[in-house]
Amino acid sequence: SQTIHQWPATLVQPVGSPLSLECTVEGTSNPNLYWYRQAAGRGLQLLFYSVGIGQISSEVPQNLSASRPQDRQFILSSKKLLLSDSGFYLCAWSLEVGQPQHFGDGTRLSIL
Amino acid sequence: AQSVTQLGSHVSVSEGALVLLRCNYSSSVPPYLFWYVQYPNQGLQLLLKYTTGATLVKGINGFEAEFKKSETSFHLTKPSAHMSDAAEYFCAVSDRGAGNMLTFGGGTRLMVKP
Numbered sequence: 001s002q003t004i005h006q007w008p009a010t011l012v013q014p015v016g017s018p019l020s021l022e023c024t025v026e027g028t029s030n031p032n033l034y035w036y037r038q039a040a041g042r043g044l045q046l047l048f049y050s051v052g053i054g055q056i057s058s059e060v061p062q063n064l065s066a067s068r069p070q071d072r073q074f075i076l077s078s079k080k081l082l083l084s085d086s087g088f089y090l091c092a093w094s095l096e097v098g099q100p101q102h103f104g105d106g107t108r109l110s111i112l
Numbered sequence: 113a114q115s116v117t118q119l120g121s122h123v124s125v126s127e128g129a130l131v132l133l134r135c136n137y138s139s140s141v142p143p144y145l146f147w148y149v150q151y152p153n154q155g156l157q158l159l160l161k162y163t164t165g166a167t168l169v170k171g172i173n174g175f176e177a178e179f180k181k182s183e184t185s186f187h188l189t190k191p192s193a194h195m196s197d198a199a200e201y202f203c204a205v206s207d208r209g210a211g212n213m214l215t216f217g218g219g220t221r222l223m224v225k226p
Contacts, residue, residue: 032211043216044156044202046213049213051210092155095212097144097212099212104155106155
């Protein structure tokens with residue numbers, strides 16, 4: 001069966017520091033991969049998605065970037081964090097159209 | 113472009129009462145529809161999905177939803193609420209395009225009173 005792993009579960013970072021969040025999927029090949037952010041008390045905002053290795057689409061201009069160095073690995077990065085980057089970050093995967101997206105357990109990011 | 117509207121950002125019911133969470137969508141193509149549940153500090157968990165076929169869809173934890181094309185709705189129901197149902201619920205529609213993107217509603221927080 002397929003599983004998705006996200007780490008770390010929580011992270012506290014100072015303003016201006018770099019960021020790297022990692023997501024890996026097991027048990028499937030060539031998944032679509034997604035990064036979402038949830039600000040406190042708000043809905044889901046799609047940040048990036050990827051349909052294959054090295055293929056990244058950005059949905060919202062921001063201080064973040066994403067990379068997909070391997071088929072089942074998706075990384076969210078920032079060179080310098082802003083206070084507004086605080087939130088709950090979720091990674092997800094899916095296969096073909098019509099199939100649901102499956103979510104990881106999320107990373108709670110707090111910026112001080 | 114798709115859109116999803118969830119009426120009521122907060123819904124409160126008594127334990128044992130009917131749960132009804134409303135979802136209306138707009139889509140230029142026949143929709144694929146999903147309901148997810150999110151417990152505090154966790155990811156989203158799929159409750160149920162509609163793609164084709166029977167319009168009444170049964171999911172996990174006793175939830176079900178009915179696709180009504182004429183009303184562009186996909187409301188989520190459960191006959192009897194449990195305390196453990198207290199969570200955030202999200203309705204989503206697929207754009208059927210490459211990448212299998214989902215458009216999510218704003219979410220409804222369900223509170224269950226003892």
